[in-house]
Amino acid sequence: MVDLDEAARATLRANDRGDYTVPNGRVYPFQWNWDSAFVALGFDTWARDRAWAEIETLFRAQWADGFVPHIVFWQDDPGYFPGPSVWATGRDPVTSGITQPPVAASVVRTLWVRAESAGEGDSFRPRLEALLPRLLAWHRWFARNRDPEQRGIVVALHPWETGRDNSPEWDAPGEAIDVSQVGEYTRRDTSHLDAKMRPTKLEYDRYLALVQFGRARGWDHAEIAAANPFRVADVGMSMILLRANRDLLALAEMLGREAEADELRALVAIAEAGIGWLWDEERRTWCSRDLLTGRHSGFVTSASFLSFYAGLRDAQKDAAMLAHFARIAAKVRFTVPSLDPDDPGFQMIRYWRGPVWAVVNYMIGTGLAEAGHAGEAGRVRSDTRAMMDQTGFFEAYSPIDGLGSGGDDFSWTAAIWLAWARSAT
Ligand code: DGY
Numbered sequence: 001m002v003d004l005d006e007a008a009r010a011t012l013r014a015n016d017r018g019d020y021t022v023p024n025g026r027v028y029p030f031q032w033n034w035d036s037a038f039v040a041l042g043f044d045t046w047a048r049d050r051a052w053a054e055i056e057t058l059f060r061a062q063w064a065d066g067f068v069p070h071i072v073f074w075q076d077d078p079g080y081f082p083g084p085s086v087w088a089t090g091r092d093p094v095t096s097g098i099t100q101p102p103v104a105a106s107v108v109r110t111l112w113v114r115a116e117s118a119g120e121g122d123s124f125r126p127r128l129e130a131l132l133p134r135l136l137a138w139h140r141w142f143a144r145n146r147d148p149e150q151r152g153i154v155v156a157l158h159p160w161e162t163g164r165d166n167s168p169e170w171d172a173p174g175e176a177i178d179v180s181q182v183g184e185y186t187r188r189d190t191s192h193l194d195a196k197m198r199p200t201k202l203e204y205d206r207y208l209a210l211v212q213f214g215r216a217r218g219w220d221h222a223e224i225a226a227a228n229p230f231r232v233a234d235v236g237m238s239m240i241l242l243r244a245n246r247d248l249l250a251l252a253e254m255l256g257r258e259a260e261a262d263e264l265r266a267l268v269a270i271a272e273a274g275i276g277w278l279w280d281e282e283r284r285t286w287c288s289r290d291l292l293t294g295r296h297s298g299f300v301t302s303a304s305f306l307s308f309y310a311g312l313r314d315a316q317k318d319a320a321m322l323a324h325f326a327r328i329a330a331k332v333r334f335t336v337p338s339l340d341p342d343d344p345g346f347q348m349i350r351y352w353r354g355p356v357w358a359v360v361n362y363m364i365g366t367g368l369a370e371a372g373h374a375g376e377a378g379r380v381r382s383d384t385r386a387m388m389d390q391t392g393f394f395e396a397y398s399p400i401d402g403l404g405s406g407g408d409d410f411s412w413t414a415a416i417w418l419a420w421a422r423s424a425t
Contacts, residue, residue, distance in 0.1 A: 055131065152267070
């Protein structure tokens with residue numbers, strides 16, 4: 001345990017670039033949005049100031065309209081594709097033009113609670129006060145740009161926005177993307193990693209076609225949202241934003257920001273009333289839904305279980321999700337696989353088509369525990385601990401044998417060890 005603690009801190013130190021952390025020095029050499037948020041939880045276990053700096057650095061790249069990019073290219077690195085010149089957002093600092101799951105507000109709430117209980121509330125309160133309007137501006141950006149029908153959902157315009165790049169949830173909606181004009185390019189991910197663990201060529205063509213689509217519209221988010229060939233209400237981002245709005249509301253109330261609290265209460269109410277649109281009654285699961293066709297994906301993925309983390313409480317839907325959990329947990333050694341192992345498309349080492357991701361387990365385990373499902377919560381946490389204990393801090397893990405998938409020495413995995421997985425409760 002002590003060795004693993006030290007190894008986790010060493011991983012974070014090695015990937016630390018001063019005031020932000022790269023997910024992994026070779027494969028992902030820049031600052032990634034939701035990676036950084038989770039990384040802050042890890043730093044906070046021994047370097048509180050550094051933890052807050054991680055989030056503050058991310059928000060230094062926020063655009064004037066509240067948008068927070070998924071990558072910030074603080075310095076160039078030829079080891080990654082598509083780099084800053086491909087995105088061409090014309091921003092300073094240079095960023096990508098899409099966003100990522102908004103976990104930051106929930107992380108900031110955790111950082112705040114820990115600072116306060118360590119008796120350091122007074123020194124961190126000004127930093128919280130400075131972050132709150134920035135977080136709220138991002139959440140407003142989502143409401144304005146990504147929830148056209150005011151359903152309390154998040155519409156993703158690129159699979160990379162969801163963080164679950166090659167989930168089968170994007171296969172059918174992705175067919176509408178024209179890849180005929182993408183042209184030649186050289187991938188860098190497959191020169192660092194086994195191609196069997198990565199998205200396919202067709203998936204990459206689609207990713208790039210969407211980047212080209214956004215770039216051709218000068219990264220005008222309203223214009224892109226109105227015409228993008230890929231518009232999918234993502235169950236993961238929708239659940240995460242609902243949770244983040246609840247956490248930001250708690251912070252606004254604590255700071256006595258009444259107007260902001262009212263606004264956040266309204267956002268939570270909209271989501272509670274509308275998010276049922278993502279429930280697939282036929283498959284009896286939460287899943288993503290194509291905005292263009294109205295079709296549910298029908299897949300049971302690890303994101304389906306984030307309903308507990310979102311704070312949704314519905315006896316029948318919860319029972320259905322717990323039944324899925326029991327069925328899946330009986331089938332794999334390590335929960336929670338990113339795709340139902342009973343699905344014919346399940347692949348135990350291919351990215352988001354099977355592997356277990358520690359950050360998703362953290363959110364699922366947290367949500368299950370809060371909802372009173374201690375047995376399932378305990379299983380998720382102890383499986384996460386066992387994978388790391390056996391294999392180290394990989395990007396993801398096979399749910400069958402716990403072997404690593406993707407990059408090693410991964411920042412957010414090490415952070416989740418320190419912040420959550422290492423202890424039994
Ligand atoms: C990648 O390059 O694989 C990333 O997931 C994009 O964010």
